[in-house]
Amino acid sequence: MKHDIANLDDIRLLVDSFYTAVREDALLKDIFNGVIRDRWPEHLDKMYRFWQTVLLEEHTYYGSPFVPHAKLPVAAAHFDRWLQLFRETVDRLFAGEKAERAKWQGERMAEMFLSKIEYYRNNSATPLV
Numbered sequence: 001m002k003h004d005i006a007n008l009d010d011i012r013l014l015v016d017s018f019y020t021a022v023r024e025d026a027l028l029k030d031i032f033n034g035v036i037r038d039r040w041p042e043h044l045d046k047m048y049r050f051w052q053t054v055l056l057e058e059h060t061y062y063g064s065p066f067v068p069h070a071k072l073p074v075a076a077a078h079f080d081r082w083l084q085l086f087r088e089t090v091d092r093l094f095a096g097e098k099a100e101r102a103k104w105q106g107e108r109m110a111e112m113f114l115s116k117i118e119y120y121r122n123n124s125a126t127p128l129v
Contacts, residue, residue, distance in 0.1 A: 005098040028081055031073065
């Protein structure tokens with residue numbers, strides 16, 4: 001029986017499982033591996049802290065999550081696939097209120113990031129840090 005996301009170990013399992021899928025995905029792997037390169041441990045640590053802050057309300061993440069994504073070569077299809085993998089990972093590993101919140105938060109972020117990426121592509125403005 002699955003349990004809800006309850007602690008940092010659960011966050012690590014979610015993040016590690018999800019990014020394993022991303023790094024192997026035909027549509028996403030070249031983008032992620034091309035940008036992150038050999039900095040995967042640093043990226044994963046940042047993602048642990050982000051989701052720990054969002055889901056466990058333990059404020060360990062500081063920063064602006066959008067800025068590093070502002071110039072990525074991505075479109076709606078990339079976000080759709082990212083969301084599909086994220087939802088599948090959450091559903092495979094967890095069930096409960098925080099698991100549902102994780103999926104909702106992922107959808108919210110994908111929608112916002114795509115909208116902002118498209119805005120900055122079509123305007124001369126620079127994303128604020």
